[in-house]
Amino acid sequence: MAHLNQRRPENISGDFYVDNSCIDCDTCRWMAPEVFASVGEQSAVYHQPANEEERLRSLQALLSCPTASIGTIENPKDIKEAQETFPILVDENVYHCGYHSEDVPGHTKGHTVLLYKNKYLFSGDHLAWSPEINQLIAFRSVCWYSWTAQLKSMKKLANYTFEWVLPGHGRRYRADTETVRQQMQNCIAWMERN
CATH class of the missing domain: 3.30.70.20 (Alpha-Beta Plaits)
Known part of the structure; x- marks a missing residue:
């Protein structure tokens, strides 16, 4: 507001x-x-x-x-x-939906994600899959606002249910909701160590 x-x-x-x-x-x-x-x-x-x-x-x-x-x-x-x-x-079957995003400051001060049908998380630059370490991660090297704020936002995001992570940059990820929930906890633990 x-x-x-x-x-x-x-x-x-x-x-x-x-x-x-x-x-x-x-x-x-x-x-x-x-x-x-x-x-x-x-x-x-x-x-x-x-x-x-x-x-x-x-x-x-x-x-x-x-x-x-x-x-x-x-x-x-x-x-x-x-x-x-x-x-x-x-245009045709394409619509602007307006205001369906969740504030997740960290990557930038005003960063948001979009959760659609509690299944698809359009995560922008907040969260993506890392094939190198085989888990979900945040990008510390391009965290332009605050790593502490991004960690707090990640903890908030972990309370939501979704199956897909669809980032603006980085790799997509899909799993059942319990696996994604565990992956979110792994990501949070990884962020706290880094």
């Missing part, structure tokens, strides 16, 4: 704002380019929504923000209507 006391000074005055937790992922700028812009390596509101369509796209961007860095001063009474517009058709 965005915090008003962390509102970026680059925002134009008005209801919508971006706070300083923004990681400059560009989501809000492609979803509502008439409202959000890149200013100083983070997003900011450069134009408040002027009509219903701009407001809807701004609320969709708020809901889709992976770090929850977009907020409103007034409690948006139309947020439910915006939620109900998801998934948004992209």
